[in-house]
Amino acid sequence: MIYLQLFYEFFKTGLFAVGGGLATLPFLYNLSDKTGWFTYEQLADMVAISESTPGPIGVNMATYVGFETAGILGAVVATLGLIAPAIVIIVIVAGFLKKFQDNQYVQNVFYGLRPASVGLIAAAFVSVLTMSVIRVDLFRASGVWTDLFSIKAILLAAVVYVLTNKTKWHPAFFLLGSAIVGVIFKF
Amino acid sequence: MKNEYLDMFCTFARIGGLTFGGGYAMLPILQREVVEKRGWATENELSDYYAIGQCTPGIIAVNVATFIGNKRKGILGGITATLGVVFPSLVIITLIAAFLQNFADLEIVKHAFAGVRVGVCVLVFNAVVKLWKKAVIDIPAFVIFAIVLLLMVFLDISPVLLVIGAGIAGVIVQGTRKAVRK
Structure with missing residues (x-):
C-alpha cells in the first residue's frame, strides 16, 4: 500500500529531521536508496524547485516526492505525514513551554543533535556535489579522468558562491540564472 | 460572525504562499500578519515559538503555525493553522510536478x-x-x-x-x- 508507506516514511522524516528545510534532504536520499521511488538527480531538481517556490522547503519536498511517487493523493499523504509529528509534539510542548526550553536534558540532547544535523546536510551536499560539479557518474561510465571535473560547472559554482555571499538576492534568482547558463552552455 | 477557523486557515495560507524559502523567511510576514494586524500572538511569544520550533523536530514554519493556532483555539486550531500554511505548497508544487512530468525529457x-x-x-x-x-x-x-x-x-x-x-x-x-x- 503505497500511500501508507508514503505516510510512514514522511512521518519518520518529520519526526527526526531537526533544524529546518534542508534537514529533510538526507532522509530523502535514504528513501531513494531504499525504495527507488526517485533518483538523486530528481532530488536535486526538487531542491531547486522547492527553493524557488513559496512555502516551507520541507513541505515542498514532501509534496513533490509524494506526487512523483503516487500522484495528487500521494502529494497530500506525504505532506500530512511530514507535518503530523510536528503537530503532536508542538501541542504537547506548548503546555510547558518555558520548562522545556530551560531543561538541562533537552539542552544536552540538542548539543548533540545540532552538529549531527550539520553532518547530515553536509552528506547531502556531497551527494549533490558528485552529480553537478564533480561528475562521478560520467567518470564511472567513461573511465576518462577529464570527465570527472566539469570546468564549466566549477566556474558556474564559483560565480554563484561569490554572488550568494556578496549580495542579498533571492535564491530563486541564482537558480534561474544557473538554469539559463545551463541551457546556453549545454551543461 | 466570521468563522474563526476559516479566518485562521486563510491567514496562514496567505503566509505560506508569500514565504519563499521557509523558516526564517516567514518571520517578517508572521510579524505583520499575526502580531501587528491580528494580535494573535505577541512579539515575545513569536520569538519563543521560533526558538522552540528550531529545536523540536519538524519544519520550523509548521511548528510555529501549530503553536499560534494551538494558542488561539486548542488542538483543532493548531491543525487548522498548519494545514493553512502548507496548502499553497501543495497546490503550487503539484502543478509544477505535473508540468515537469510532461517536459522532463526535452x-x-x-x-x-x-x-x-x-x-x-x-x-x-x-x-x-x-x-x-x-x-x-x-x-x-x-x-x-x-x-x-x-x-x-x-x-x-x-x-x-x-x-x-x-x-x-x-x-x-x-x-x-x-x-x-x-
Whole structure:
C-alpha cells in the first residue's frame, strides 16, 4: 500500500529531521536508496524547485516526492505525514513551554543533535556535489579522468558562491540564472 | 460572525504562499500578519515559538503555525493553522510536478536542470556553513559532526539512527563535563 508507506516514511522524516528545510534532504536520499521511488538527480531538481517556490522547503519536498511517487493523493499523504509529528509534539510542548526550553536534558540532547544535523546536510551536499560539479557518474561510465571535473560547472559554482555571499538576492534568482547558463552552455 | 477557523486557515495560507524559502523567511510576514494586524500572538511569544520550533523536530514554519493556532483555539486550531500554511505548497508544487512530468525529457529542460544542480550545490554548501557556525562549537561537537558525515557518506545507514545516537552522545558529553567540573 503505497500511500501508507508514503505516510510512514514522511512521518519518520518529520519526526527526526531537526533544524529546518534542508534537514529533510538526507532522509530523502535514504528513501531513494531504499525504495527507488526517485533518483538523486530528481532530488536535486526538487531542491531547486522547492527553493524557488513559496512555502516551507520541507513541505515542498514532501509534496513533490509524494506526487512523483503516487500522484495528487500521494502529494497530500506525504505532506500530512511530514507535518503530523510536528503537530503532536508542538501541542504537547506548548503546555510547558518555558520548562522545556530551560531543561538541562533537552539542552544536552540538542548539543548533540545540532552538529549531527550539520553532518547530515553536509552528506547531502556531497551527494549533490558528485552529480553537478564533480561528475562521478560520467567518470564511472567513461573511465576518462577529464570527465570527472566539469570546468564549466566549477566556474558556474564559483560565480554563484561569490554572488550568494556578496549580495542579498533571492535564491530563486541564482537558480534561474544557473538554469539559463545551463541551457546556453549545454551543461 | 466570521468563522474563526476559516479566518485562521486563510491567514496562514496567505503566509505560506508569500514565504519563499521557509523558516526564517516567514518571520517578517508572521510579524505583520499575526502580531501587528491580528494580535494573535505577541512579539515575545513569536520569538519563543521560533526558538522552540528550531529545536523540536519538524519544519520550523509548521511548528510555529501549530503553536499560534494551538494558542488561539486548542488542538483543532493548531491543525487548522498548519494545514493553512502548507496548502499553497501543495497546490503550487503539484502543478509544477505535473508540468515537469510532461517536459522532463526535452533537451532544453535537461540542460536547464544540469545548470540548476550546480546552483543547488552552492546553496546547500552555504546552508552547511551557516549552520556549522552555530552547531560545531567545540571539539566533541566536531567529532559528532565528522562521525555523522562519514557514516552517512560511506555507509548506507539510516539517518534516524544517527540522530538518535547524536542525541545520546550530547547527553553523555555534557553530563561528563558537569561531573568533571564538580
